[in-house]
Amino acid sequence: MPDIRIRHCLSHFSLDTEFSLENQWTVIFGPSGAGKTTLLRVIAGLEEPASGRIQLGGRILLDTANGISVPAGRRSIGYVTQQPALFPHLTARENVAFGIRHLDRDRRAKRVAEMLRLFGAEAIADHPAPHLSGGERKRVALARALGPAPELLLLDEPLAGLDDASAQDILSRLLSLKVHVLYVSHDLAEIWRMPAAVIFLESGRVTAVGPLREVLATHRERLLRQLSV
């Protein structure tokens, strides 16, 4: 079970959080500027916090007190952002293969095909990344992040900007995965149907944790007020 404790101080912002991902799906919910993306970046290993401890399964990824900080590429964490950063000089297939170079050619080709199929992107496998539509890019980015079989998948508003049909299709495919997912959103409608726990983040601090519907029901007024600011 991923266990996360982070204190991250920047000149203009401080993040102080402590939580465990007990559910397979956990949604980090909060208004813009609450620190959701910063939190994901620290967990992914793209930013170093002032202090903190992150444990994933039995592995300690970060323990500033003991000088431990596992590099991003060895954390077994996939990270997909709102703008999927596909390598523009590669095809969809090559993008997915980028993170699994350690596999031999046959196993790599099989894994790439499996990941593209998982997100309904087999037909665009040989299309160059710049020729893909927004929805196709997100499918390929998800397939690429899952290629190395991460233990934790970080998703930062991955469905933003998609039409409802594409968003629903991708979401239903994501929900069928057997991986811990930490999902950032500020869209109540998007997360309402997710079988997830929710962490409500305000100004860098966790202010509510629990099953999604419970937290939303208990803090409904405050959540709506915060989100409408």
Place this chain on the structure above:
Amino acid sequence: MDLQALWLTLRLATTTTILLLAIGIPLAYWLASARSRLRPIVEAITTLPILLPPTVLGFYLLVLLGPHTAFGRLTSRLLGHPVAFSFSGLIIGSVLYSLPFAVQPLTAGFRAIDAALIEQGRLLGAGRLRILTGVFLPLSVHSVVAASALCFTHTVGEFGVVLMIGGDIPGTTRTLSIAIYDQVQEFSYSAANRTSLLLVCISACALILLYTRRARVGAPHA
């Protein structure tokens, strides 16, 4: 036409360009990605040859590579001959003199790469070498071509550094630009005109190739 000088100049420009890419790519990668405090100092040193008069650079190289310094004696022993007034000396001088013409376009190209792509590379387990070969270089082909064209043409047209470090030895250090100087000294203006025209053609061809490629690829800058 001094064919010996033409051949020597082409050999010098090709060797210098290859060496500058081998040195410039890792150096530009470091300049574009490192957070070291030494970065501005290294950047200033690599840019210095643009501002230095070529004769100044050539003079210091002549002193450094001469028999009166430990470095000069060491390089002489390693190469089996004195470096000053030799083709090896010309290469060392040319590499130093054209270093900014390799490093600057490469660094600009590397810095223009979206940081999100580099982060994805790191997240997918790529080390520094793989990020260089798998992300930076394929996305900076135009900068590599620009650096190569600039280094080649700049070396072809060198005069001051070449004269100081190499002198004017036919077949060893007499390049086309030195040959033009000799031809003018001998009042052979028509020969000097032909050699000069050849230099103009070489430089123009390299730049036309570069800009044609840029127009085809649609790259906004070097």
